[in-house]
Amino acid sequence: MENITFELSTAHQFGSAYFDYLALRKKFFVDNLGWTIPHNDSVEMDQYDNPLARYSLVLKDGKVIAGARAMSTMAHWGDHTYMLRDAHLGKLGTIPRMLDEEIADPKVWECTRLVISEDVKSMRERTTCLALILDGLVQMAEREGAETLISLSNLWLLRVLRKLGYDAALMCDPYVNADDGHKYAVMSIQTMPTLQELPRATHRPQHSAVHAPAV
Numbered sequence: 001m002e003n004i005t006f007e008l009s010t011a012h013q014f015g016s017a018y019f020d021y022l023a024l025r026k027k028f029f030v031d032n033l034g035w036t037i038p039h040n041d042s043v044e045m046d047q048y049d050n051p052l053a054r055y056s057l058v059l060k061d062g063k064v065i066a067g068a069r070a071m072s073t074m075a076h077w078g079d080h081t082y083m084l085r086d087a088h089l090g091k092l093g094t095i096p097r098m099l100d101e102e103i104a105d106p107k108v109w110e111c112t113r114l115v116i117s118e119d120v121k122s123m124r125e126r127t128t129c130l131a132l133i134l135d136g137l138v139q140m141a142e143r144e145g146a147e148t149l150i151s152l153s154n155l156w157l158l159r160v161l162r163k164l165g166y167d168a169a170l171m172c173d174p175y176v177n178a179d180d181g182h183k184y185a186v187m188s189i190q191t192m193p194t195l196q197e198l199p200r201a202t203h204r205p206q207h208s209a210v211h212a213p214a215v
Helices: 009-016 017-030 084-090 123-143 156-163
Strands: 001-005 054-060 063-072 107-118 148-154 168-170 183-190
Touching: 001 009, 001 017, 001 123, 009 017, 017 054, 017 063, 017 107, 017 168, 054 107, 054 148, 063 123, 084 107, 084 148, 123 148, 123 156, 148 156, 156 183
Parallel strands: 107 148
Antiparallel strands: 001 054, 054 063, 063 107, 148 183, 168 183
């Protein structure tokens, strides 16, 4: 397994990885969980997939098997900020107000759309995927001055984060998602792991051509 990180301006360096991540999201969140979010037959993509977003993906044998998205809580793109703040402002009908107050802090980033392929069967491999995703997110966030990640996630994530050595805590009471019936809550994650060194990518994947060569 290996980790790749990028934003929209550098996504082309990794061939179809970005599209494949959006397709993995569609399969998991729409097809499996039944979420009512923007999608077509191939991919799931929303207003937060914009030039302010950062991505951390995991590849195995060149195939995208996991990933997540993140952006600063200072983000503004058109009428939108980031997901939890927009929910706090009442802009998202599918997510209730979860935060006691708005967060707009360059030291805080939001992580969203965490997904691991159902083809990753063992708990060991799934934990490794999560470790690699977080490692990529942490490196990107720290380069831009962030110290904390926040995420509206399934409650199982809190236990795994602590197992990986992250200082993670709930920031609110859980709520039940109307689409899938699962419990979710906002959690904070300090960017530096405290117990172990996380596995890191050893190389970048081979770049793929994105257009025909000039004649």
